[in-house]
Amino acid sequence: MRVNASAGSKQAHSSETRGGVTVVVLAAGNGIRMNSRIPKVLHPVAGRPMLLWSLAAARALDPERTIVVTNPKQDGVTAAVNGEGQTVPQRDQLGTGHALAQVSADHRSLGPVVVIYGDAPLLRGETLKRLLEEHRKSGASVTLLTATLDEPTGYGRILRSRTGVFRAIVEEKDAADAERDIREVNAGVYAFTGKDLWPALLKLENKNRAAEYYLTDVVRLIKGKVNTVAVEDGTEVLGINDRRQLAEAERLMRQRILDKLMRDGVTITDPNTTFIDADVEVGTDSVIHPFTTITGASVVGEDCVIGPMTQLRDSTVGDGSRIERAHLEKATVAANVTVGPFSRLRPGTELAEGVRIGTHTEIKNSKIGAGSAVPHFSYLGDAVVGANVNIGAGSITANWDGFEKNQTEIGDRAYISCDTIFVAPVRVGSDATTAADTVVSKDVPAGSLAIGRPEMKIVEGYTARRRARRKRPDLRLLAGESNPELARKIGEALGEPVSPMRVTHFADGEYDVKIADSVRGADVFLLQGTCQPVSENLIQLFIILDALRRASAGRVTAVIPYYGYARKEKKTQARDPISAKLMADIITLAGANRVIALDLHADAIQGFFDIPVDHLTAEKLIVDYIRKLRLPNAVVVSPDIGGAKRVGDVARHLDLPIAFVYKRRPKDDVVSEQRVVGEVAGMDAVVVDDLISTGGTLVGVSKALRAEGATSVRVLATHGVLAGSAVEKLVNAPIEEIVITDSIPLPADKQHPKIKILSVAPLLAEAIRRVHEDRSVSELFK
Numbered sequence: 001m002r003v004n005a006s007a008g009s010k011q012a013h014s015s016e017t018r019g020g021v022t023v024v025v026l027a028a029g030n031g032i033r034m035n036s037r038i039p040k041v042l043h044p045v046a047g048r049p050m051l052l053w054s055l056a057a058a059r060a061l062d063p064e065r066t067i068v069v070t071n072p073k074q075d076g077v078t079a080a081v082n083g084e085g086q087t088v089p090q091r092d093q094l095g096t097g098h099a100l101a102q103v104s105a106d107h108r109s110l111g112p113v114v115v116i117y118g119d120a121p122l123l124r125g126e127t128l129k130r131l132l133e134e135h136r137k138s139g140a141s142v143t144l145l146t147a148t149l150d151e152p153t154g155y156g157r158i159l160r161s162r163t164g165v166f167r168a169i170v171e172e173k174d175a176a177d178a179e180r181d182i183r184e185v186n187a188g189v190y191a192f193t194g195k196d197l198w199p200a201l202l203k204l205e206n207k208n209r210a211a212e213y214y215l216t217d218v219v220r221l222i223k224g225k226v227n228t229v230a231v232e233d234g235t236e237v238l239g240i241n242d243r244r245q246l247a248e249a250e251r252l253m254r255q256r257i258l259d260k261l262m263r264d265g266v267t268i269t270d271p272n273t274t275f276i277d278a279d280v281e282v283g284t285d286s287v288i289h290p291f292t293t294i295t296g297a298s299v300v301g302e303d304c305v306i307g308p309m310t311q312l313r314d315s316t317v318g319d320g321s322r323i324e325r326a327h328l329e330k331a332t333v334a335a336n337v338t339v340g341p342f343s344r345l346r347p348g349t350e351l352a353e354g355v356r357i358g359t360h361t362e363i364k365n366s367k368i369g370a371g372s373a374v375p376h377f378s379y380l381g382d383a384v385v386g387a388n389v390n391i392g393a394g395s396i397t398a399n400w401d402g403f404e405k406n407q408t409e410i411g412d413r414a415y416i417s418c419d420t421i422f423v424a425p426v427r428v429g430s431d432a433t434t435a436a437d438t439v440v441s442k443d444v445p446a447g448s449l450a451i452g453r454p455e456m457k458i459v460e461g462y463t464a465r466r467r468a469r470r471k472r473p474d475l476r477l478l479a480g481e482s483n484p485e486l487a488r489k490i491g492e493a494l495g496e497p498v499s500p501m502r503v504t505h506f507a508d509g510e511y512d513v514k515i516a517d518s519v520r521g522a523d524v525f526l527l528q529g530t531c532q533p534v535s536e537n538l539i540q541l542f543i544i545l546d547a548l549r550r551a552s553a554g555r556v557t558a559v560i561p562y563y564g565y566a567r568k569e570k571k572t573q574a575r576d577p578i579s580a581k582l583m584a585d586i587i588t589l590a591g592a593n594r595v596i597a598l599d600l601h602a603d604a605i606q607g608f609f610d611i612p613v614d615h616l617t618a619e620k621l622i623v624d625y626i627r628k629l630r631l632p633n634a635v636v637v638s639p640d641i642g643g644a645k646r647v648g649d650v651a652r653h654l655d656l657p658i659a660f661v662y663k664r665r666p667k668d669d670v671v672s673e674q675r676v677v678g679e680v681a682g683m684d685a686v687v688v689d690d691l692i693s694t695g696g697t698l699v700g701v702s703k704a705l706r707a708e709g710a711t712s713v714r715v716l717a718t719h720g721v722l723a724g725s726a727v728e729k730l731v732n733a734p735i736e737e738i739v740i741t742d743s744i745p746l747p748a749d750k751q752h753p754k755i756k757i758l759s760v761a762p763l764l765a766e767a768i769r770r771v772h773e774d775r776s777v778s779e780l781f782k
Contacts, residue, residue, distance in 0.1 A: 020111030021132065022194070023058040026099045027051050027118030028071040028090040033242040039074035041118040043246055046253040047277030047295050050240060051077065053121035053253075055084050060125025061114060061132060067107055068118070069099045095212030096188075097204045110195040112136070115215065117188050119240045121249055127231055128189070134229045135191035141224025142196070144169075145189035147234045154241070155185035156216055158228070166226050169216040174208055184230075186216060187237035196222050253278070274307075283319065301335065310340070318353070326357075334370075352387070365405075369412065381405070383422075386412035386430065394419040403630070411446060473523040473554045475772045478515070480528035480544055482537045483745050486561060487527045489761035494769060503540065511540055513547045521554040525596075525768050530564030530583075531721070531744040538564060538583065542590040549591030557771060558592040559764060561743035562691075562719050566601035569608075584608035596767055598743055598760060599690045599718040614777045616767055618718045618741055619646075621758050622688060623653045625716065625739060631684040633711070635659055637676075639689050639701045647688050659685070661701045674700045681709030691719035692740065695726035699733040706734045718760075719743050722750055730754070 031040025041051035051068070058066055066085030070077045071093065078087045086107075090099045100115060112132060116123060127145070135143035144166075146158050157179050159167045169186045170179050200221040204213050219226060231237060240246050257278060258271045265284035268274050273290040282288070282300045289307030296314035300306060305322040315328040318335035325341035331349040339345065339357040348365030351357065355368045358375035366380045369387035374380065378391055381399040384407065385391070395416050397408040401424075408422040411430030420434045428434070429446030438452040478499050479487030491498045500516035526548065528541040541558065548556045568579035580602075587595065588611055596614045600606065606613045626634070638647035638660040651658045659678025674697075685705045692698060692715070702713045713735050720740030722730075727750045730738055740746070741760045763780070770777050 020109050021061050021063040022107065022109050022111065022113045023061060023063040023066045023085075024100060024103060024113060024115045025051070025054050025058065025066065025068045025085065025118050026096055026115065027054075027077060028069050028074075028093060028099050029119065030071070030093055031119075031241070034240075034246075035243075039071070039077050040240065042076055042080055043240070045121040045240075045246070045249050045278075046257060047279060048121075049080055050121040050249075051080055051118040054116055054118045054123065055081070057123045057125045057128055058114070058116065059084075060129050063114070064109070064111075065107060067103055069102055095206065095210070096215035097201065097213035097218055100215055100218075101201050101204070101213070108194060108198045111193075113190075113192040113194045113197055115190045115192065117239060120188065120237065121240070122236045122238050122252055123189065124233075124236055127236055131189065131191050131229050135193075135227065138227040139225065140227035141193050141222045142219055143191040143227040143229055144219065145187040145231055145237070146184055146228050147187050147231045147237045148184050149234050149237075150183070152180075152183050152185045154239075155237075156188075157182040158184040158186060160184075166228050169219055171208070171214060171216060173210060185237070187231060188215075188239065189237070190215070190219075192218075192222075193224070196224050315345070331363075380408075382424065383408040383410065385410045386414065388412060389414045389416065391416045392418035392420060392436070395421070397422045397424055399424045402627075472772070473521050475768075476517075476519055476522045476524045476553075477768070478524060478526050478544070478548075480526070480537065480540045482529040482531055482540070483527065483561065483742070485745060486529075486742050486759075486761055486764075489742075489759060490527065490765045490768070493762050493765035501544070503544075511543050513540075513544050515547055515551060519548060519551050519553040521552065523555050523557075523772050524548055524553040525557045525559050525772075526592075527559045527561070527764075529560055529562040529744065531562045531719075532723070534564040538586075542586060545587065545590035545592055555593045556591055557594040557596060557768070558587055559596045559768065561598050561760065561764065562721075563597050563600055563605065566605055569602040569605050580605050581608040594771065596764065596771065598764070601690055614767060614771065616760075616763060616777075617781065618743075618758070618760055618763065619649060619653075620781070621741065621760065621763070622716050622718075622739075623650055625758060626650070626654060626686055629686075629714075631686070631712075633683045635678070635680055635683045635685055635710075637661065637678075637680070637685050637687045637701070637705065639663070639687055639697050643689055646690065650688050661704055663697065663700070674704045676704050676708045680705055682711055684712045685710040685714070687713065687715045689715070689717045691721055692717045692726060692730070692738070693721045694723050695729040695733075698735070699729050702733045702735045712736050715739065720746060720755075720757075722746070727752060727755070 027041045029040060034040050042049045045053060068081050068085045068087045069090050070087045072089040072091060081087055088102045090102050114132060131143060131145050154172060156169045156171045157175055159170055161167050200218050203221050204217055206213050235252050238249055240249055254275060257276050258268050258274060261282055262268055266282045267287040270290040274288055275293045277295045280294045280298045283302030285302055286300055286304040291309045292307035294312045298312045298314060299316045301317055301319035303320045304317055309325045310323050311327045313329045315331045317323060317333045320335050321333055321337040323339045326339045326343045328345045330347035331345035333351045334353040336353055337351050337355045342359055343357050343361040346364035349363045350367045352368060352370040354371045356373040360377050361374050362379045364381040366383040368385045371387050372385055372389040374391040377393045379396040381397050382405045383397050389410055398421055399405050406424035408424045409427040411428060413431045414428050415433045417434050417436040419437045421439045423441040426440055426443060428444045431447045432444045433449045434440060435451040438450055440450055444450045475496055476499050477491055477496050478501050481503055487498050502514040504512045526544055530537045545556060565579035565583050568577060571578060588609060592611060594612045595609055598616045599618055600615060606615050635657050636647050636651040638644050640663050641660060644660055647658050659676060659680050662675045662677060687701055698715050705713050714737050715735055716739040718741050721744060731752050731754045737754050737756060739756045741758045743760055766780060767777050
């Protein structure tokens with residue numbers, strides 16, 4: 001027998017309490033102290049929004065109508081009611097009496113009117129039934145629910161005469177000091193007689209400190225008998241106003257849930273570390289071990305063992321199954337199944353009877369047949385596995401081809417040896433076998449053996465060569481102040497932390513450098529871009545290079561993610577400097593033995609150096625990103641004729657057409673005319689450039705492309721200089737997104753949802769590793 005963990009939320013209707021009962025749930029409070037964007041009544045307690053707990057308690061009365069007073073400014077409350085009652089808006093939050101007054105004349109019955117709050121999830125339906133019964137027996141105009149609390153702070157107090165007769169309710173903010181010492185409080189739950197309630201409501205005034213219309217004042221205005229009913233359990237009246245009270249309600253509700261489960265035959269070995277939601281079902285004689293969480297609409301059968309350290313979310317576990325130290329989400333497990341320890345079943349997983357899932361196994365959207373075993377260290381995604389199949393350790397389904405998920409089918413009684421990789425889509429027939437270390441890339445017929453391991457090779461002298469490589473100078477990674485975050489990422493990729501170095505500033509702005517550790521004889525890689533502020537970062541680069549040279553570093557490689565002054569690589573008019581050549585000379589003179597640069601503005605700049613230059617490109621990053629966009633009708637666009645080669649390379653990798661924009665510049669950073677050359681109408685335009693400076697060119701390009709009928713425009717560039725108001729111009733232009741790399745750090749004030757950042761840290765780290773090991777860098781781009 002399965003029992004429901006919910007405390008009375010699904011009771012049968014009773015004809016005894018029917019008879020024109022109206023329930024009004026007040027759920028329009030602002031909930032300011034919750035400090036949340038979520039409406040207060042939608043915060044969950046034991047997996048269920050507070051409002052739904054109140055509605056569940058109201059169902060015990062089998063009301064003729066249920067009305068929920070809501071705040072129209074709070075999204076989601078009406079949807080949460082989901083037809084269990086009719087919502088009416090309280091547009092201005094002027095108090096609880098004003099909220100009740102929003103009930104229209106059509107719904108103002110003369111019979112019993114029960115008023116409860118939407119933020120009191122611990123109120124039981126049985127308590128409401130007793131309140132209504134006492135109200136009917138007494139013939140009172142109103143019956144209040146009261147509670148005696150050790151700590152009554154925050155509640156209205158019940159004032160009585162010396163003989164104990166009810167006299168009045170006083171709100172705490174209006175109470176005198178002596179009145180605040182009273183421990184009997186108003187629970188905020190009322191049973192009114194409609195014929196007395198509605199006329200009294202018309203007389204309600206807001207003459208109090210808060211200038212609000214108190215529902216408690218209606219009690220005073222009603223001309224008739226006032227009755228009170230004391231709640232047996234004071235925790236039922238706990239109202240939720242802040243996160244601490246929410247946590248306390250969660251604790252109390254979960255204790256109720258666990259108590260009910262234990263009464264119904266479920267063993268909870270440590271209730272203090274077990275968390276079970278309200279809508280969970282657990283079968284008798286099941287055992288729940290410590291540090292287990294069962295949430296959502298999960299169902300656990302009889303005679304199961306769950307935990308320790310297990311999480312079930314919206315999952316079903318059949319009778320007699322054991323789940324240990326595992327994570328299940330939207331998974332279905334049949335009877336007599338074992339899972340774990342340290343395994344994960346993701347959504348869509350279905351395990352048939354008697355399946356065994358062992359240690360460190362992950363299964364996603366797969367069906368495993370009866371009696372099959374996946375003992376350990378395996379991944380099955382989008383697979384259909386037959387009955388009595390053995391999956392050896394280290395086996396995986398390669399289900400994702402970069403565009404879509406593909407299925408692997410394994411027939412009954414197949415024997416899958418260790419380290420088998422299934423390149424989906426693929427099918428293995430019944431009674432087939434795979435040899436260890438096999439890559440299955442085509443269908444295996446029933447009863448066959450698949451062997452795909454490569455031939456073993458013996459490399460003579462390998463150990464001596466490997467040991468010789470270990471004698472290389474130590475690799476040291478240092479970084480200036482231009483891009484510390486990129487330096488950190490490169491260090492993580494290399495497994496080599498950034499060596500400590502202190503850069504200080506004298507009072508007059510001059511730099512001083514202190515390298516903490518010895519670099520004598522070391523292979524040093526100095527990361528220092530020359531982004532904004534360009535001149536300061538250049539000076540810092542020169543000084544650090546000089547310090548490394550004088551510290552007897554074995555070799556110094558300047559890693560320059562962004563090379564400043566690169567746009568002045570030639571004379572465009574009389575008396576122009578060639579600043580890019582000057583920078584190259586100074587870098588060499590300062591002490592660099594080698595340079596690693598990324599997407600120089602002009603390839604010719606490599607020739608300005610008299611030392612080796614490894615010119616990297618972010619082209620692969622850009623190509624991969626465009627491919628993942630999966631645009632249905634894309635065209636790659638160069639913003640000018642000079643970038644045609646760059647765009648041509650990208651388009652060739654993607655097999656896409658190209659276009660370019662002709663522009664004329666009367667002076668630097670100013671564009672006067674732009675024309676599109678190539679077909680872009682009805683296409684998704686992807687503009688590729690090496691850098692974005694002021695953004696003026698790209699704004700003009702996007703407008704020109706749109707004018708020619710482009711469906712969408714995206715901009716991808718390696719270097720996000722983004723000078724001046726570039727970000728403002730770009731985000732206001734007809735551009736869907738701007739994609740740059742972290743070769744230049746993006747300040748917080750320039751970050752925007754339209755701007756996405758790709759990291760070049762893995763690329764730079766691999767280049768550094770190859771230079772250090774004297775391996776080819778050009779192979780990175782093959």
